Amino acid sequence: MQNKLIFDASGNHEMPFDGTGPHIKVGIYWSIDDVIVGNAVYLHEAEAYGDALQYGGHHGFWENLKPTTEAERKFKSHAYDYYPRGRMVFFRKRQTVRLYVDRCMDNDILNAALDFFEHQETQIEIETDDHYRCVGCNRHYLE
């Protein structure tokens, strides 16, 4: 069984979270016509996955969402993987933040995503991932 998330900048994961990690959130997001929709938590609420701290699942979030905004209604009217999506992850050993992106996202969307996760000055890696392909990027897409 995995440890319940416990983050400690020293790398000792048995210690309770003491608030010394970067003040950022991790989680999942989509760009719905340039509006960010998603789910983000601070590191002390994140889930440990090996060395990574992350949060949430794309399909589960989409499935459980009760839309209240225009963007959420558009989001919910298609399959969960229709719009461009990605994930923010924190790697404990290297103390590095990585934003997974869909390759069709432009700088405006990336900046909106960084705001969504309250990213400020920590260095960040931006990576594409074959999992994160929207309907426009995946020629095999079937809705």
Ligand SMILES: [Zn+2]
């Ligand atoms: Zn795309």
